[in-house]
Amino acid sequence: MSVAIRIQQVSKRFGTVQALDGVDLDIQQGEFFGLLGPNGAGKTTLISALAGLTRADGGKISVMGHDVQTDYRAARRQLGVVPQELVFDPFFSVRETLKIQSGYFGIDGNDDWIDEILENLDLTSKANANMRTLSGGMKRRVLVAQALVHRPPVIVLDEPTAGVDVELRQTLWRFIRRLNEDGHTIVLTTHYLEEAESLCTRIAMLKAGRIVALDTTASLLRSFSTHTLRLRTNGSLPAALVAGSGQSGGWWSLPFDRFDEVEPLLAKIRAVGCVIDDLEIGKPDLEEVFVRVMQGQGRNP
Amino acid sequence: MKPSGFSTLLYKEVLRFWKVGFQTVAAPVLTALLYLLIFSHVLEAHVQVHGVPYTAFLIPGLVMMSVLQNAFANTSSSLIQSKVTGNIVFVLLPPISYHEFYLAYVLAAVVRGLVVGSGVLLVTCWFAPLQFAEPQWIIVFAVMGGAILGSLGVIAGIWADKFDQLAAFQNFLIMPLTFLSGVFYSIASLPVFWQQVSHWNPVFYMIDGFRHGFFGVSDASPWTSLAVVSVCLVILASFTLNLLKRGYKLRA
Numbered sequence A: 001m002s003v004a005i006r007i008q009q010v011s012k013r014f015g016t017v018q019a020l021d022g023v024d025l026d027i028q029q030g031e032f033f034g035l036l037g038p039n040g041a042g043k044t045t046l047i048s049a050l051a052g053l054t055r056a057d058g059g060k061i062s063v064m065g066h067d068v069q070t071d072y073r074a075a076r077r078q079l080g081v082v083p084q085e086l087v088f089d090p091f092f093s094v095r096e097t098l099k100i101q102s103g104y105f106g107i108d109g110n111d112d113w114i115d116e117i118l119e120n121l122d123l124t125s126k127a128n129a130n131m132r133t134l135s136g137g138m139k140r141r142v143l144v145a146q147a148l149v150h151r152p153p154v155i156v157l158d159e160p161t162a163g164v165d166v167e168l169r170q171t172l173w174r175f176i177r178r179l180n181e182d183g184h185t186i187v188l189t190t191h192y193l194e195e196a197e198s199l200c201t202r203i204a205m206l207k208a209g210r211i212v213a214l215d216t217t218a219s220l221l222r223s224f225s226t227h228t229l230r231l232r233t234n235g236s237l238p239a240a241l242v243a244g245s246g247q248s249g250g251w252w253s254l255p256f257d258r259f260d261e262v263e264p265l266l267a268k269i270r271a272v273g274c275v276i277d278d279l280e281i282g283k284p285d286l287e288e289v290f291v292r293v294m295q296g297q298g299r300n301p
Numbered sequence B: 001m002k003p004s005g006f007s008t009l010l011y012k013e014v015l016r017f018w019k020v021g022f023q024t025v026a027a028p029v030l031t032a033l034l035y036l037l038i039f040s041h042v043l044e045a046h047v048q049v050h051g052v053p054y055t056a057f058l059i060p061g062l063v064m065m066s067v068l069q070n071a072f073a074n075t076s077s078s079l080i081q082s083k084v085t086g087n088i089v090f091v092l093l094p095p096i097s098y099h100e101f102y103l104a105y106v107l108a109a110v111v112r113g114l115v116v117g118s119g120v121l122l123v124t125c126w127f128a129p130l131q132f133a134e135p136q137w138i139i140v141f142a143v144m145g146g147a148i149l150g151s152l153g154v155i156a157g158i159w160a161d162k163f164d165q166l167a168a169f170q171n172f173l174i175m176p177l178t179f180l181s182g183v184f185y186s187i188a189s190l191p192v193f194w195q196q197v198s199h200w201n202p203v204f205y206m207i208d209g210f211r212h213g214f215f216g217v218s219d220a221s222p223w224t225s226l227a228v229v230s231v232c233l234v235i236l237a238s239f240t241l242n243l244l245k246r247g248y249k250l251r252a
């Protein structure tokens, strides 16, 4: 595989805030990559530097092998960015907006592709509506559509689902997944961790401008999070188990790594005559990974 | 013809003002007409300039003032609106070079200036006999003047973070320069000191050269005016291009 995005030692300071602090990151072609981090971690700044919207103080970034500063025209042609802020041009209709955006990339008569994008984002009925008259979620869809007019091989979405209803989220992800299957590289930032968990194959976590975790989603889940057996019982657990467990709201939680540990745990509980009223198994989730990574490693902002 | 970043941006900038033509074209034409009615009513009987009746003298001045002010308004308001609303990203993300960016904005400003200027000419020309003695100067100075004020508008639009900063730029620089440039009078009628001062105002040369195209007479030679205006345009264009190249404020 070859590299879609290469970020080397990128730093950016705003006044006293070190928004990016020596970020190194390679994203391969065809990846569905997640960029996570708390508010102010530097995600948008990194995307802006990548898109040429801001100039990094130091370091180098390239998109599909084109440096974003010295070879910016080629780099920008390879890149589609959905900005975080809900921006639009009130002078134009949805279709005008998309045709103008195509023209900026030197594309003429893009109607077939524009129609397809509109269809996939459920915007067909709004094609001739003025941007001003759209609801927030619809404006967000147009932003996604705008990023796609030139069929960029690399697509970056900065919180595309903020303020978007369930239905659109599903529509959007179906479409973006399809683009990913067709070979487009996808980079996503979101605060919905379950979304990142189900979509992204690899994840970087950013904190105070530094990457504090970078791995495949599967191995992040494995290394930072465990399964939990959660129980409600009519008596106390055996003393040996109480030590390694947590308790809240009448529920005990017992961590375990592999499923063959479950049977022995249950046997120990049965042995002391404790009756289980309710039971569930918690899978490792990205939220837990995220919380642990943010508490553990990295510096405080 | 295949569109380019430049042609699309030019088209979009022209469409932008054309869609709100009532404000961007009709309103300034009406303003100029009011100036004409009032000033010619007061002064027609008393003043002749270069042997030309006052109203006839005033018309080219008003036309050129409209060209200049609207060229400035087009670039500056478009840029500040895009910055404040954030939709400037739509033109910053595509592969548009800073040369194309500059040319598209400034040409759209020239188009707006020429459209408004033609409108003003059309509604005012009935009030006095106009000649078109050397029409090439009319075109040259209208286009160059529009480009200069369009460039100033780009600078102001990039520099200003808020609408009131833009208004300050307009009220303290653009308005005085245009009003004190001989729109309403010939500087030959001024005391010597103020004549000298006016010769330092580049807008004076734009209006004087433009008026020369109509009457074939002017305060300064049109060639001198052309030289001054060309130097101004080159300086402003280089300055603006340099700001854009560095990404000043736009790609901070």
Ligand SMILES: Nc1ncnc2c1ncn2[C@@H]1O[C@H](COP(=O)(O)OP(=O)(O)OP(=O)(O)O)[C@@H](O)[C@H]1O
Pocket: A014, A015, A017, A018, A019, A037, A038, A039, A040, A041, A042, A043, A044, A045, A046, A084
């Ligand atoms: N234009 C700017 N001027 C000054 N400071 C800025 C600017 N842009 C970003 N910052 C600062 O840089 C830091 C990183 O901001 P950034 O927008 O990249 O965070 P983020 O990870 O995208 O956060 P969020 O999840 O809230 O979108 C923050 O401290 C922010 O205040």
Ligand SMILES: [Mg+2]
Pocket: A043, A044, A045, A084, A158
């Ligand atoms: Mg952000």
